[in-house]
Amino acid sequence: MIDLNKIDSDISHYKDIWVFIEQTNGQAEHVSFELLTKARELASQRNCHVAAVAVGNSVAHLAEDVFKYGAEKFYIVEDEVLKDYRTEPYRDAVSELVVKYKPEIFLIGATTQGRDLSGTVATVLRTGLTADTTKQEIDQETGFLWMTRPTFGGSLMATIFCPKHRPQMSTVRPGVFKAIPLDAPVNGEIIEIIREKIEFSEEDVVKKILKKVISSEGNVTLGFYDVIVSGGKGMGNKENFNMLKELADLLGGTWAGSRKAVELGYIPQTRQVGQTGQTVHPKLYIACGISGAIQHLVGMQTSEIIIAINTDKDAPIFNVSTYCIVEDALKFVPKLIEELKGMQSTRRAQ
Amino acid sequence: MHALVFIKQVPDASQVRINYETGTLIREGVPAILNPYEVHAVEEAVKIKQKFGGKVTILTMGPLQAADALKECLSRGADKGYLLSDRIFAGSDTLATSYALYEGAKKIIELEGEIDFFFAGKQAIDGDTAQTGPGIATRFNIPLVTYLTKLDEVNLEEKYVVATRLTEFGQETLKVPIPVFFTVEESLNILSHSPLPWLVKAAQSKIEILSGENVDLDKNQCGLRNSPTIVKKAFTPEKKQRGATLTGTFDEVVDQAAEKVAPFLNNIL
Numbered sequence: 001m002i003d004l005n006k007i008d009s010d011i012s013h014y015k016d017i018w019v020f021i022e023q024t025n026g027q028a029e030h031v032s033f034e035l036l037t038k039a040r041e042l043a044s045q046r047n048c049h050v051a052a053v054a055v056g057n058s059v060a061h062l063a064e065d066v067f068k069y070g071a072e073k074f075y076i077v078e079d080e081v082l083k084d085y086r087t088e089p090y091r092d093a094v095s096e097l098v099v100k101y102k103p104e105i106f107l108i109g110a111t112t113q114g115r116d117l118s119g120t121v122a123t124v125l126r127t128g129l130t131a132d133t134t135k136q137e138i139d140q141e142t143g144f145l146w147m148t149r150p151t152f153g154g155s156l157m158a159t160i161f162c163p164k165h166r167p168q169m170s171t172v173r174p175g176v177f178k179a180i181p182l183d184a185p186v187n188g189e190i191i192e193i194i195r196e197k198i199e200f201s202e203e204d205v206v207k208k209i210l211k212k213v214i215s216s217e218g219n220v221t222l223g224f225y226d227v228i229v230s231g232g233k234g235m236g237n238k239e240n241f242n243m244l245k246e247l248a249d250l251l252g253g254t255w256a257g258s259r260k261a262v263e264l265g266y267i268p269q270t271r272q273v274g275q276t277g278q279t280v281h282p283k284l285y286i287a288c289g290i291s292g293a294i295q296h297l298v299g300m301q302t303s304e305i306i307i308a309i310n311t312d313k314d315a316p317i318f319n320v321s322t323y324c325i326v327e328d329a330l331k332f333v334p335k336l337i338e339e340l341k342g343m344q345s346t347r348r349a350q
Numbered sequence: 351m352h353a354l355v356f357i358k359q360v361p362d363a364s365q366v367r368i369n370y371e372t373g374t375l376i377r378e379g380v381p382a383i384l385n386p387y388e389v390h391a392v393e394e395a396v397k398i399k400q401k402f403g404g405k406v407t408i409l410t411m412g413p414l415q416a417a418d419a420l421k422e423c424l425s426r427g428a429d430k431g432y433l434l435s436d437r438i439f440a441g442s443d444t445l446a447t448s449y450a451l452y453e454g455a456k457k458i459i460e461l462e463g464e465i466d467f468f469f470a471g472k473q474a475i476d477g478d479t480a481q482t483g484p485g486i487a488t489r490f491n492i493p494l495v496t497y498l499t500k501l502d503e504v505n506l507e508e509k510y511v512v513a514t515r516l517t518e519f520g521q522e523t524l525k526v527p528i529p530v531f532f533t534v535e536e537s538l539n540i541l542s543h544s545p546l547p548w549l550v551k552a553a554q555s556k557i558e559i560l561s562g563e564n565v566d567l568d569k570n571q572c573g574l575r576n577s578p579t580i581v582k583k584a585f586t587p588e589k590k591q592r593g594a595t596l597t598g599t600f601d602e603v604v605d606q607a608a609e610k611v612a613p614f615l616n617n618i619l
């Protein structure tokens with residue numbers, strides 16, 4: 001681990017905004033590009049640069065993508081030891097880079113990997129870390145990063161800053177920001193890839209990965225979709241989710257659900273929306289048989305249009321809904337599908 | 351075998367309501383509970399103890415009333431509860447919290463002996479930061495296994511465990527030497543009922559109090575003043591207005607709903 005004496009405590013020496021590029025088997029996570037897009041906006045206000053950081057056995061090929069999303073520098077550490085994510089060597093590689101190059105702000109995706117990594121890196125660096133933020137802004141007066149995050153299961157929002165320590169670290173939930181590629185490279189500026197050599201040896205890493213199981217459902221980034229059709233306990237059983245899948249297909253979207261739907265085995269955890277699932281803000285969110293517990297609402301209430309179908313006219317989900325439908329979802333959804341199919345064939349005929 | 355479980359007493363976040371007029375949380379009448387993830391951490395530690403012998407110690411940092419949460423852990427089979435309580439810790443952020451708990455744990459090692467397994471919940475439901483566990487593990491510089499879903503094997507002789515954790519893509523199984531630090535998921539185990547004698551023993555047991563007086567710590571790393579992150583403001587999220595209720599006969603409501611979503615219809619065959 002880093003020698004604490006190597007950490008520069010003069011915060012005026014820290015500049016630029018870094019984004020951690022999370023990758024698995026050389027494939028970058030979408031949240032990293034969402035963060036690069038956000039970093040561009042923050043950097044323009046701070047008048048500084050955006051840099052990307054990746055750690056792995058082979059990550060250099062990610063340069064094209066990170067530059068497309070606005071990074072002007074790409075710091076990489078490549079070593080066989082870093083092939084799969086393991087806390088300790090990743091922690092050391094990333095902390096080493098931070099200590100050497102001193103970023104002012106460091107953004108990391110709030111994924112399982114990002115949360116595991118950020119907590120240890122912030123502790124090594126003895127700096128502040130704000131988890132699961134949903135809003136990032138630069139205070140015009142001080143230039144500090146203001147990070148806003150939900151607490152108490154979303155009942156309360158807190159704006160947090162880190163005035164005396166650097167970098168200002170923050171994790172951000174996937175799907176909170178949009179990823180927007182640049183039309184053209186950043187002002188034609190020369191972009192450098194810095195190859196860091198940090199000595200790793202497999203013997204020093206005590207943790208060994210014996211087995212990896214990719215769940216059959218795989219990893220779904222719900223944040224990708226403009227339309228999400230979501231179901232809760234009110235859907236009654238797993239088979240009934242087929243109608244939600246069909247509706248989602250018709251609308252070019254995907255399906256998801258509440259935590260109760262996960263607990264009851266109707267849907268996999270990878271499709272859970274909410275505090276302990278994913279945060280989404282699609283153009284259209286259709287909630288079927290979901291009561292609207294606060295932990296669910298925090299994950300979806302910023303959706304542009306919310307349509308809720310619930311038999312209980314007082315269900316809290318209606319308090320955030322654009323359109324409230326007090327009906328039995330099991331009867332309503334099939335009818336809606338039928339109606340939409342009718343519309344679709346009429347359109348095609350035209 | 352000696353396991354140390356870090357637990358937190360939290361307000362039951364699912365029962366907290368918002369007063370939109372004052373923009374504050376209504377916390378009256380909201381019960382303080384043992385953070386749900388830690389219940390499973392204690393369960394797992396006690397399971398190891400039942401198999402190999404040894405003891406399970408519990409540590410929490412909080413106000414004196416947090417003793418109740420410690421007693422709940424004792425009733426679930428833990429042996430001794432320590433409460434780290436002192437005004438100097440007030441307002442600690444996660445960095446300062448992990449520091450205080452690290453020093454508290456070192457004191458426990460002094461009093462109770464070396465620790466093989468450290469357990470924490472994956473996150474506390476009031477703050478949801480999921481940072482405290484990784485922070486303590488880093489300070490001890492021992493391997494960290496977050497999002498533990500299964501302890502496949504414990505081998506005390508050869509001093510290793512085989513553990514399965516959640517990843518973004520599914521699960522991974524790791525072989526890790528002891529001592530090791532776990533943060534646990536609720537799916538780790540199914541809770542068992544406490545036998546009556548445990549409940550009785552818990553009710554009678556004494557909680558040990560730790561503070562800045564009897565723990566050797568650097569006060570310049572504790573509390574609000576020494577926390578790198580500062581809460582600038584706290585506010586309640588904007589209240590959304592309840593939108594239009596679609597009315598009419600069943601078929602009319604279907605028609606209206608179809609109209610609203612029609613712009614999203616997929617036209618690609």
Ligand SMILES: Cc1cc2nc3c(=O)[nH]c(=O)nc-3n(C[C@H](O)[C@H](O)[C@H](O)COP(=O)(O)OP(=O)(O)OC[C@H]3O[C@@H](n4cnc5c(N)ncnc54)[C@H](O)[C@@H]3O)c2cc1C
Nearest residue numbers: 232233234258259260274275276277289290291296311329
């Ligand atoms: C720490 C913590 C974290 C949590 N994290 C999350 C999270 O990330 N995501 C999440 O979703 N929850 C989360 N929860 C759980 C949350 O509190 C609720 O329990 C959960 O969201 C409820 O799911 P539900 O709406 O499907 O079920 P219920 O609350 O049981 O609601 C079912 C609804 O379906 C309606 N209904 C029944 N039949 C029909 C029908 N035929 N047609 C139409 N409507 C019908 C009922 O009127 C009811 O409103 C968390 C809880 C805790 C304590």
Ligand SMILES: Nc1ncnc2c1ncn2[C@@H]1O[C@H](COP(=O)(O)O)[C@@H](O)[C@H]1O
Nearest residue numbers: 356357411470471473474479480481482
């Ligand atoms: N004050 C505390 N005392 C003891 N353990 C704590 C405390 N705060 C957090 N923890 C542990 O750290 C975990 C993660 O908490 P958090 O980082 O606040 O989400 C909790 O589930 C507890 O196991």
